[in-house]
Each structure stands twice: as C-alpha cells, then as structure tokens.
Amino acid sequence: MACQTCTLPLCEIVLFVLFSVFNIGEGHHMGFRKLIPMQNPSAAVEDHWFIQKLDHFNGADSRVWKQRYFVNEAFSKPDGPVFLMIGGEGPANPAWMEYGAWLTYAESLGALCLMLEHRFYGKSHPTSDLSTDNLKFLSSRQALADLAHFRTEIAEARGLTNRKWVAFGGSYPGSLAAWFRLKYPHLVHAAVATSAPVHAQVNFPEYLEVVWRSLASENAECPLLVKKASDALVERLKDPETYENITKDFNLCSKLQIETERDSAFFLETLAGNFMDVVQYNEGNREFEGVMGTNITIQVLCSVMGDTSLGDPYDRYAAVARLMMETFLMKCLDASFSNYLRYMTNTSWDGPAAGGGRQWVYQTCTEFGFYQSTDSPNQPFTGFPLEYQVKQCADFYNVTAEEVAEAIVQTNEYYGAYDIHSSRIVFPNGSIDPWHALGITQDITPDLPAIFIKGTSHCANMYPARSQDPLQLEMAREHIFSLLQQWLKQ
Incomplete structure (x- = not known):
C-alpha cells in the first residue's frame, strides 16, 4: 500500500465511515484516515488494468x-531492478508514483516502478458487491497470489523475467x-517491509500503551490529563441528565443516546481515535498525498490538554474533539452505534x-485481530474492551469470537509471526508508532535486519525527505538504500 492506506486503529475505521457520510470535503478518502483530500496531485498518472484470477486456490474456478x-x-x-509497491486496505494512491523515498532509490538504481492495488479496495472490484459470501475471496493469501500472478505475467509481457524484483509496502502492505x-x-528478490505488523x-x-508513552514523550502530564478526561466522561455517561451537555460539548449530530454498553463504547472509542490517529502519524510528511490535517501533532494535542484556560481536563478533551472536526471540515460527530452498524x-x-x-474489518475478523482494546491499565482511555470489538465480527459478518481466535492462530501458523525464515527483508519501524509492538524491531539475522x-x-x-527530518530518519533511508545496493548485487 505504501502508506497511502496504512493499517489503522479500528476507531479510525469508525471515523472513516462517518466522515464519508457527514463531512463536507470532496473526493474519496485515503484508506481509513480521518483525512480529506485537498486535491489530486496525480491526475496525470494513468490507470492500467490486469486480468486477475478470482480464486487462486481453486483450479476449477475460471472467473476473472x-x-x-x-x-x-x-x-x-x-539492467535495472523492478520495484513493486503493494497496495493495501484502501484505494491505491497514484501520488506514490510521483513522490516517496522509493522513487529516490529507483532513480539511483534505474528501477522500473509498479504499484498494484489490493483486491476489494479502490477500483479493484473482484465481485458484484461486498456481501459476506463474496468477501471470502478477500484475504492476504489471495492478495499474495495476486502479486505472484501479476509479477509472472507482467514480467513475461514486458520482458522483465530476468530483472530482480523488490517488493515495497508500509503497514499491512509492509x-x-x-x-x-x-x-x-x-519471484521476489528482496523486500522493504515498513511498519509491518x-x-x-x-x-x-x-x-494504547504505546500511545501513552508517545504522549508522555512530549509531556509527562499529557497522558495523565487524557486519562482524567476520559474517566470524567465515563462518569458523566452514567447519568442521562448530562447527555444534553455532552451533545453540545462534543458537537454531536443528534442528542446522545446511551441505551447499551455498546453505545457508550462506540462513543468513547471514536473520541479516543483523535489521539490514536495523531500519535500514529505524528509529524508524518503526508502533504504530497493531497491530504489536509497533517499539522495536528502530539505537541498540538498536549498543548490543548495542558491549557487550563479551557477548563478542566474534560473540557480540554472536548476542545480537542472540536479542533479535529474543524480541521477536517466535519460539521458534527455522529455518536450512534446503530448508524455505524447500518453503514458497515x-x-x-x-x-x-x-x-x-467493511473490507478491512472483515480481514481483522478472519485473519489478524489487531483490536486496540482498553483492557490494559497502562493506557489513557476507558470503555472499549475486547468483547465490544470482537462482537462486531458477529454483527457485520456472522463470525464468532471463537472463529476469530482460530483464524489468528492459523495466520501465525501460516506466516510464522515473528519467526521469519527468509533473507533480504528489511523491517523499518518508528518508536512513536504503536504498530511497532507487533513488528520486527531487532535483527533476526544479518540478512533480515x-x-x-x-x-x-x-x-x-x-515519505519524501524534508530538511526538518531528524537525523535518525535520514540515516534510516540511507541504510535502506545501502541494503538495496548490496542485495541487488547478490
């Protein structure tokens, strides 16, 4: 995917869906980010189409x-290599064909650059709709088989069979x-697996434990204030007399209604998403993707949370929510779980x-899990436990909690989880990024750094280099380039 569609917290999926209904921005959304495209910087990049198999694991199925x-x-x-950028859980962004560190490497190494959109995302529609019966063809295994078939056929058609192919991806595509x-x-000589869980x-x-530490890296008091605010909101939700004020404080689209624990969990998770999203993409150089909102950083959030002139921590928490809505041109926030259920x-x-x-949550239910619950005491939020999140698998796709657990076991058996036996794969991760907790952060072998x-x-x-990039980031890009130079000689 490159990071045009980086793996996001489920709360960001909630916000992505709600933004598609309630925001006033134009254009489609980049994956699940709460980001509204300002413009399309890559209108000149042409769409190409590849005839792909529907089911790679059933020879009797000839559908394409x-x-x-x-x-x-x-x-x-x-004599140069072929770079293949892998699409992920959202529309493939053609901006990556014009910008990004991988193109710097391509220019130096003489690489042909390709990017393949993931099945069921963007314009790549394998089936007539997104029914659960059709989503059975959506999986990482089918996506890898798509890549293999694409690589084989394109190599033959373009005379690239003897060229060395390098795979690139960030987050799930990592x-x-x-x-x-x-x-x-x-089929693939090397891989750069960025921020890969x-x-x-x-x-x-x-x-959420990493979210706490990342907020604390800016200001030790910041996550404590967030926790106080979240706890205060939870207490207010116990009293229906407060709902009218909460509706005004958080600029909700309709008066808050809490009829079940799921209603409160949905509301609390949505608000936590303001912090989760900013931490995950803090100071990321994403302007080239044509999105807005990149100026909201951990520093900005902690500044608001520390501003006593705004009132107590609860009031500052509400101020953060309003700031995010203003930044992303959102008229109001829909806190209705029943609406979310209908959309999904x-x-x-x-x-x-x-x-x-709908597609990515299906993959979490049938392959990955990745549910960012509040079950740990070492994080700043309250109110959205694992049970609430897993129950959505049954609501949306009739997948039980037991089936979710078994699917995750099968995924780790198939891929090996942390125990990867291969070569020529580099795993870059950022310390602020919460996803590094499920990634490779220490060398496995010298050939799996x-x-x-x-x-x-x-x-x-x-992302493209900037003058304000920290030295660690500059060195990381140089290290990746050095590895590519070395591996392409092997």
Missing part, C-alpha cells in the same frame, strides 16, 4: 476480474511485502463503508 495498477518508467534502465518474499522467494493477535492492548452492513460498492471500512527509528511515526521512512 480487472485489477488496477500504475506504472512509472521514468527511471527504468535495461507485512505483505515480507510475506511475498517469504512465500514466493523465486507480522504477528497476528486478537487483543492488541499494547497499541451495507454491501453495495456505493455504500458508505465501501472505501475500505531491523531499523528502529527513534522519534518517528508510522511509515515515516517511506
């Missing part, structure tokens, strides 16, 4: 569909890049969750 991909031949030399090299070593896990409370169970390609929300970048966020090394 059209998969979208992009091409950049600007740097290609006859995992795919590593697994592509692991499962198809005869390689260990599937049903309950992922470590995510709409199976049309024109539905509000078809940009990626990790690059742990202090002070940086999700996929930071993939």
Whole structure:
C-alpha cells in the first residue's frame, strides 16, 4: 500500500465511515484516515488494468476480474531492478508514483516502478458487491497470489523475467511485502517491509500503551490529563441528565443516546481515535498525498490538554474533539452505534463503508485481530474492551469470537509471526508508532535486519525527505538504500 492506506486503529475505521457520510470535503478518502483530500496531485498518472484470477486456490474456478495498477518508467534502465509497491486496505494512491523515498532509490538504481492495488479496495472490484459470501475471496493469501500472478505475467509481457524484483509496502502492505518474499522467494528478490505488523493477535492492548508513552514523550502530564478526561466522561455517561451537555460539548449530530454498553463504547472509542490517529502519524510528511490535517501533532494535542484556560481536563478533551472536526471540515460527530452498524452492513460498492471500512474489518475478523482494546491499565482511555470489538465480527459478518481466535492462530501458523525464515527483508519501524509492538524491531539475522527509528511515526521512512527530518530518519533511508545496493548485487 505504501502508506497511502496504512493499517489503522479500528476507531479510525469508525471515523472513516462517518466522515464519508457527514463531512463536507470532496473526493474519496485515503484508506481509513480521518483525512480529506485537498486535491489530486496525480491526475496525470494513468490507470492500467490486469486480468486477475478470482480464486487462486481453486483450479476449477475460471472467473476473472480487472485489477488496477500504475506504472512509472521514468527511471527504468535495461539492467535495472523492478520495484513493486503493494497496495493495501484502501484505494491505491497514484501520488506514490510521483513522490516517496522509493522513487529516490529507483532513480539511483534505474528501477522500473509498479504499484498494484489490493483486491476489494479502490477500483479493484473482484465481485458484484461486498456481501459476506463474496468477501471470502478477500484475504492476504489471495492478495499474495495476486502479486505472484501479476509479477509472472507482467514480467513475461514486458520482458522483465530476468530483472530482480523488490517488493515495497508500509503497514499491512509492509507485512505483505515480507510475506511475498517469504512465500514466493523465486519471484521476489528482496523486500522493504515498513511498519509491518507480522504477528497476528486478537487483543492488541499494547497499541494504547504505546500511545501513552508517545504522549508522555512530549509531556509527562499529557497522558495523565487524557486519562482524567476520559474517566470524567465515563462518569458523566452514567447519568442521562448530562447527555444534553455532552451533545453540545462534543458537537454531536443528534442528542446522545446511551441505551447499551455498546453505545457508550462506540462513543468513547471514536473520541479516543483523535489521539490514536495523531500519535500514529505524528509529524508524518503526508502533504504530497493531497491530504489536509497533517499539522495536528502530539505537541498540538498536549498543548490543548495542558491549557487550563479551557477548563478542566474534560473540557480540554472536548476542545480537542472540536479542533479535529474543524480541521477536517466535519460539521458534527455522529455518536450512534446503530448508524455505524447500518453503514458497515451495507454491501453495495456505493455504500458508505465501501472505501475500505467493511473490507478491512472483515480481514481483522478472519485473519489478524489487531483490536486496540482498553483492557490494559497502562493506557489513557476507558470503555472499549475486547468483547465490544470482537462482537462486531458477529454483527457485520456472522463470525464468532471463537472463529476469530482460530483464524489468528492459523495466520501465525501460516506466516510464522515473528519467526521469519527468509533473507533480504528489511523491517523499518518508528518508536512513536504503536504498530511497532507487533513488528520486527531487532535483527533476526544479518540478512533480515531491523531499523528502529527513534522519534518517528508510522511509515515515516517511506515519505519524501524534508530538511526538518531528524537525523535518525535520514540515516534510516540511507541504510535502506545501502541494503538495496548490496542485495541487488547478490
């Protein structure tokens, strides 16, 4: 995916779906981020289409569909490698064909650059709708087989069979890049697996633990203030007399109604998402993707939370929510779980969750888990436990909690989780990024190195370099380039 669609907390999926209904921005959303495209910087990048198999694991099934991909031949030399950027859980962003660290490497190494959109995301529609029966064809294994078939056919059609192929990806596609090299070593020579969660896990409370530490890295009091605010809100939710004021404080689209624990959990998770999203992408250089809101950082959030002139921590928490809505041109916040349920169970390609929300949650229910619950005491939020999150698998797709747990076991058995036996894969991760908790942060072997970048966020090394980039980030990009130079000689 590069990081045009980096793996997000489920609360961001909630917000992504709600933004598609209630925001006043134009254009489609980049994955599940709460980001509204300002413009399309890559309108000149042409869509290409590849005839792909629907089911790679059933020889009797001859159905096919059209998969979208992009091409950049600007740097290609006859003896150069082929770089393949892997699409992820949202529309493939053609901006990556014009910007990004991988193109700097491509220019130096004479690489042909390709990007393949992930099945069921963006314009790559393998089936007539997103019914649960059709989503059975959505999996990382089918996606890897798509990559393998694409690589084989394109190599033959373009005379690239003897060229060395390198896979790139960030977040979930970073995992795919590593697994592509692991499962198809005869097709891909090396891989750069940025911010890649390689260990599937049903309950992922470590995510919010990293959020605490990342907020504390800015100001030790900041996560404590967030916790006080969250706890105060939880107490107010116990009294229906407070609902009218809460509705005004957080600029809700309709008067708050808490009829079940799921209603309160949904509201609390949505508000926590303001902090989770900013921490994950803190100071990321994403402007080239044509999105707005990149000026909201951990420093900004902690500044608001520390501003006593705004009132007590609860009032500051509400101020953060209003700031985020103003920044992303959102008229109001829908806190209704019943609305969210309706959006997520709409199976049309024109539905509000078809940009990626319905598809990615399905993958979490059937492959990965990754549920960022509040079950750990070492994090700043309250009110959205694992049980609430897993129950959505049954609501949306009729997948039980037992089936979720078994699916995660199978994923780790298939890919090996942290125990990767391969070569020529590099694993860059940022210390601020909560996803590093499920990634490779120490060298497995000299040929499976990790690059742990202090002070940086999700996929930071993939974005174009800036003069204000910290030295650690500059060194990480140089290290990756050095590894590519070395591996392409092997």
